[in-house]
Amino acid sequence: MDSIIARTLSKTYRSGKSETHALRGIDLDIPAGELFGLVGPDGAGKTTLIRILVSLILPDQGTASVGGMDVVRDYGLLRRRIGYVPGRFSLYQDLTVQENLHFFASVFGVNADEQYGSVREIYKYLEPFRNRKAGQLSGGMKQKLALSCALIHHPSVLFLDEPTTGVDAVSRKEFWILLSQLRSQGMTIFVSTPYMDEAARCDRVGLIQEGKMLRIDTPSAIVREFPLTLYALSTDRMSRVKADLSGCAEVRSAFAFGTNYHLTFYTEEGPRTCVHLLQQKGHSSIRLEVIQPGIEDCFMYFMKEA
Amino acid sequence: MKGNPVIRANDLTRRFGNFVAVDRISFEVHPGELFGFLGANGAGKTTAMRMLSGLIRPTSGTAIVLGYDVYRQSEAIKRSIGYMSQRFSLYEDLTIMENIRFYGGIYGLNAHLLSQRADEMLTQLDLKHQRDQLVRSLPTGWRQKLAFAVAILHRPRLVFLDEPTGGVDPIVRREFWEWILDYVAQGNTVFATTHYMDEAEYCSRLSVMVNGRIAAIGSPLELRGHFGVHDMEELFLNLAASTGT
Numbered sequence: 356m357d358s359i360i361a362r363t364l365s366k367t368y369r370s371g372k373s374e375t376h377a378l379r380g381i382d383l384d385i386p387a388g389e390l391f392g393l394v395g396p397d398g399a400g401k402t403t404l405i406r407i408l409v410s411l412i413l414p415d416q417g418t419a420s421v422g423g424m425d426v427v428r429d430y431g432l433l434r435r436r437i438g439y440v441p442g443r444f445s446l447y448q449d450l451t452v453q454e455n456l457h458f459f460a461s462v463f464g465v466n467a468d469e470q471y472g473s474v475r476e477i478y479k480y481l482e483p484f485r486n487r488k489a490g491q492l493s494g495g496m497k498q499k500l501a502l503s504c505a506l507i508h509h510p511s512v513l514f515l516d517e518p519t520t521g522v523d524a525v526s527r528k529e530f531w532i533l534l535s536q537l538r539s540q541g542m543t544i545f546v547s548t549p550y551m552d553e554a555a556r557c558d559r560v561g562l563i564q565e566g567k568m569l570r571i572d573t574p575s576a577i578v579r580e581f582p583l584t585l586y587a588l589s590t591d592r593m594s595r596v597k598a599d600l601s602g603c604a605e606v607r608s609a610f611a612f613g614t615n616y617h618l619t620f621y622t623e624e625g626p627r628t629c630v631h632l633l634q635q636k637g638h639s640s641i642r643l644e645v646i647q648p649g650i651e652d653c654f655m656y657f658m659k660e661a
Numbered sequence: 662m663k664g665n666p667v668i669r670a671n672d673l674t675r676r677f678g679n680f681v682a683v684d685r686i687s688f689e690v691h692p693g694e695l696f697g698f699l700g701a702n703g704a705g706k707t708t709a710m711r712m713l714s715g716l717i718r719p720t721s722g723t724a725i726v727l728g729y730d731v732y733r734q735s736e737a738i739k740r741s742i743g744y745m746s747q748r749f750s751l752y753e754d755l756t757i758m759e760n761i762r763f764y765g766g767i768y769g770l771n772a773h774l775l776s777q778r779a780d781e782m783l784t785q786l787d788l789k790h791q792r793d794q795l796v797r798s799l800p801t802g803w804r805q806k807l808a809f810a811v812a813i814l815h816r817p818r819l820v821f822l823d824e825p826t827g828g829v830d831p832i833v834r835r836e837f838w839e840w841i842l843d844y845v846a847q848g849n850t851v852f853a854t855t856h857y858m859d860e861a862e863y864c865s866r867l868s869v870m871v872n873g874r875i876a877a878i879g880s881p882l883e884l885r886g887h888f889g890v891h892d893m894e895e896l897f898l899n900l901a902a903s904t905g906t
Contacts, residue, residue: 373798396830397801494702521827523701523856524894525901549828564830594842611835613859613892614881655831 358512358543359385359408364417366403366566377403379566380417385545385559387422387511390538392557393547394650400566401547402442405516408545409439421512422543435463438510440501442517448490452481452500455489456507463508474503477533495526502533512543519548531556551651562654569657574650581648581656583607586626587615590638599636603629610655617652618643664692665728667819667850668713672722675708682708684873685722690852690866692818695845697867698854699893701901704870706854707823713852714821715739727819740768743812743820750808753797757788760796760811768815782810802833809837813844820844822853826860838863858894867893869900876900 361383368375377400385391393401406412408419410430419426424433446455456478460467471478477499484492489500498518505513515534519527531553538544538558546557554560555574562569562577570577590596596616600606605625610617620626626643633641648656668690675683683705690696700706711717713726715735724731729738744750751760758779765775783789786806796804805825812820822841826834838860845851845865853864861867861881868878877884877900881893890896 370797373795375798396833397828399830521702521824521856523901524858524897525701528898551831597839610832611838611859611863613862613894651831658830658832 358387358389359383359391359419359421359545361404361408361419362417364404364407364414364419366400366407366412366415376566378407378414381563381566381568383419383561383571385543387543388538388541389558390534390544390556391546392554392560393545393563394549394551394554394560394654395547395563396549398565399563401563402516403566404563405439405514405545405547409437409514410434435508436511438505438508438513440505440513440515440518442520444497444501446489446497446501446504449488451486451488452492453485455500455504459504460507465508467507470507470509473509474506476536477506478503494522495529498522498526498530499533506537510542512545513537515544515546517547517549519550519553527553551649551654554650560650562650562657564654564658564661567661569654569661577650577653578648581653583619583656585646585648585652586618586620586643587612587646588618588629589615589640589642590633591640592638595636595638596633599633599638600629603632605629608655608659610652612651617646617648666691666725667694668696668724668726668852670713670722670724673709673712673719673724674721675705675712675717676720681873683712683719686870686873686875687722688868688875688878690850692850693845693848694865695841695851695853695863697861697864698852698870699861699867699897700854700870704901705873706870709870710821710823710852710854714742714744741817741819743815743817745808745812745820745822745825751796751804751811754795756793756795757783757799757807758792760807761814764811764814770815778814782814786810802829802837805829806833806837806840809840813849817849819850819852822851824854824856826855826857834860858892858897861893861897869897871900 361381364378364381366378368377381404395401407414408421408426410426410433413427421433422436426433450458457467460470480499481496484496492500519530534544534546559571559573561571597609600609605620605622605628607619607621630641630643666689671687672685673683674685686709698706712719712731713724715731715738718732726738727741761779783792809825826837829837841851855861866880868875879887884896888896890899
């Protein structure tokens, strides 16, 4: 049974003479129980898509439903059955941790104490601070409180808009473990992120750019769709690589990836030509080897192709 | 060849009430370095950066930035450095050209120099035809590029970049770092924070802050050897993991 369905969703923002096409015909079929990641940079349309799916804004065209409830017609019912963690911290800063949780429980017509079981795994980190004002929590704690408040009514589908943006690598890792735990309890989770490396933690991902889906598939299937042979290059003079390869007609793409460059070539002779050229330009300790592409390699490839 | 350090901090400390945000950090940054300033959320990076850029006073310790004392000459520091904040620092309701003129005015560029730099910048950014568009209408990647161009409008010898590439698409993110490396190659110094660990590898040296202190400092190569890690991500996870949030 599909939990989240969208058909040709489009949305355009108009301000004076300028138009922004935030979404251009998005289709989605997300089965119940899936951890789905919407991956793309700022401005790709992630927030617009989530806001339509949680019934906060209306699409210009197309339809969508969550758990069989239409996002326009059945919005009242829909809102009681989903949880939503917006991108901006939207809890009451001058209420305490506990007050926030009780407030959200009463809005959803549930008793916070009776529902405690559904948030215990996350709320236990917050217990020691339950009388602290939400505004005085650290970033990681705020995020856990927002998640607790979104889960207090035991929703069947959870939407999170960039929960890990601006969050350091360690806290991001912890947050994804929490999401995996929720998923294993059967919850459907729709989460957006600008971090490409987080795609690997999802059952399936949608790569979104300029309001269009570049690909929707499992992370491993997306990687298999990368049609070229990808090489990782390192030399003793990494800062010169880009400039020294700029004249090499056989290089199709060259992107810096931390300690390496990731390269693709137009021809089979490309790799040999490239190594030869680098040797001529004075590089040594040259290592060029075939590697498996990651989601970020794929994203850049599909982005250029689109 | 190193010359006087661009930044020299000694036991630099900042307390907020009982909380020690930055705890006796000492380090130097030299001309022409791309210095990465890493740390978990709440480790004290922003507070340290704000002290070094003259925005807040230290509680104790010393720091000299571009030859100016952070206690007595903070105004001179602010005039001399470039600064690009985490979130967008341009005026969305002004056009591209109006933003350039506004910042040029703040940094005291004369009309001739300003129009020359504006031309260069718009050509490099390929935004000549959009100069009269509102900044609000630009895609995020372009805005961030423009924000960087504006931060170096007065050609500061030292630029602070606070998470310049958050949320930027992967192609523009890489273009952005090429620009930063270009600016450094011209002899300038860049002091940058980031949450992307692949970007940490591009730094000539970097430090990792943990609970207000500097837990590691060196070139990526030195740090890999010293801590026995494969890359800066592993180093960061090892050092920051023990702290929790």
